[in-house]
Amino acid sequence: MTARVGVITFPGTLDDRDTQRAVRIAGLEPVPLWHRDKDLKQVDAVVLPGGFSYGDYLRAGAISRFSPVMETVIEQARGGMPVLGICNGFQVLTETHLLPGAMLRNNHLHFICREQKLRVENADTAWTSDYEAGQEISVPLKNIDGRYVADERTLDELEAEGRVAFRYLDGNPNGSLRDIAGITNAAGNVVGLMPHPEHAVEPGVGTGRTDGLGFFTSILKKLVNA
Numbered sequence: 001m002t003a004r005v006g007v008i009t010f011p012g013t014l015d016d017r018d019t020q021r022a023v024r025i026a027g028l029e030p031v032p033l034w035h036r037d038k039d040l041k042q043v044d045a046v047v048l049p050g051g052f053s054y055g056d057y058l059r060a061g062a063i064s065r066f067s068p069v070m071e072t073v074i075e076q077a078r079g080g081m082p083v084l085g086i087c088n089g090f091q092v093l094t095e096t097h098l099l100p101g102a103m104l105r106n107n108h109l110h111f112i113c114r115e116q117k118l119r120v121e122n123a124d125t126a127w128t129s130d131y132e133a134g135q136e137i138s139v140p141l142k143n144i145d146g147r148y149v150a151d152e153r154t155l156d157e158l159e160a161e162g163r164v165a166f167r168y169l170d171g172n173p174n175g176s177l178r179d180i181a182g183i184t185n186a187a188g189n190v191v192g193l194m195p196h197p198e199h200a201v202e203p204g205v206g207t208g209r210t211d212g213l214g215f216f217t218s219i220l221k222k223l224v225n226a
């Protein structure tokens with residue numbers, strides 16, 4: 001028996017199918033969840049995929065925060081269930097305050113779509129244990145609201161507690177403070193990042209790199225082989 005990973009679809013989500021595919025390639029069972037589902041169908045972990053949930057109206061992630069499915073996700077994440085937020089999913093996680101800080105418009109005000117180099121700073125989270133701390137990976141980045149900000153005290157706290165999980169390398173693409181590409185909560189079960197590991201899991205697709213697969217094999221190991 002493998003573990004079940006819920007993949008949430010909001011109206012406007014784009015990357016749910018790629019995320020389901022990445023989950024399947026890693027050897028896990030993807031379970032589609034709809035934004036109106038309060039019942040998470042007994043999944044062991046949840047991924048909030050990228051896209052434009054509720055059309056990014058008001059602010060990216062601001063409406064999704066109040067969806068029925070997030071009510072249960074918030075409760076279970078606080079109880080330790082692993083949750084990964086990718087891009088728009090990361091925006092939802094900051095809006096729900098499961099992760100600190102906020103996402104603002106890129107400093108150059110353009111949508112950016114490119115391959116992005118990152119450093120994995122924390123390999124002790126539920127979603128990064130298959131990487132080495134300090135490992136450099138390259139995955140796609142595509143967004144307009146990608147500038148991570150938080151007050152100085154929060155940033156210092158994140159750094160001191162090793163909760164900056166990923167940092168941009170070779171140039172900061174959006175003005176994120178301290179080159180932060182992704183963070184984790186203190187317990188390490190909730191992780192959010194702007195770049196897209198689910199688009200880099202198969203040789204022969206895109207750049208052919210599979211640097212993103214480690215997120216999904218990490219959670220496989222945590223849930224199945226632990």
Ligand SMILES: NC(=O)CC[C@H](N)C(=O)O
Nearest residue numbers: 050051087088143144145
């Ligand atoms: N790829 C995405 O998830 C896009 C995220 C978001 N809505 C933005 O443009 O910033």
